[in-house]
Amino acid sequence: MSRCRELRTVLDRIAWPPSRAVHYFAVLLLQLRLAAARQLTQGELSQDVSWRADLSQHVEWLLPWRPGEQQAGLKRDWPPLETVWKAISTAIGNPAVRIEAEVICRTIAPLLPPAAQLTPDVWNQWVHRAKAQARSQVLDDAVWARCFGRLLPDYQRGGPS
Secondary structure, eight states, rough: HHHHHHHHHHHHHHHHOOSOOOOOOHHHHHHHHHHHHHHHSGGGGGGGGHHTTTTTHHHHHHHHHHHHHOBBSSTTTTHHHHHHHHHHHHHSSSSSOOOHHHHHHHHHGGGGTTTOOOOHHHHHHHHHHHHHHHHHHHHHHHHHHHTTTTSOOOOOOOOOE
């Protein structure tokens, strides 16, 4: 719990406004919740139906969003994070679902404005940029490792970072 509180404090300190195209801080917030959900469903818990049914509530408790954050969209004219999270929460509650970019994009698709789309490659690029922005603002490597290390790991050999 102390790491979650520290993470929330760091997020409050580094929060940045949206760019003209993508709100990368909103991307970061959503990705952190998704990563926490992945962590919470590793091993035997991934197939536990009752645990998965309450998964989104556990994640919300561990990584709360501020009221302004809930209303932020990933892009202008896109639904707020709160709406996106509710849709994704339904999908990740199913033990058969792996919490990956493809599921995220497929779940978000019906919520998007006409002609808008989100592909796994685009989502992964946004996550990479959001992580880079966050890392540039968290100047202490130990703080980064404690708060973000397990949720946003670095990969080697061409994998996502």
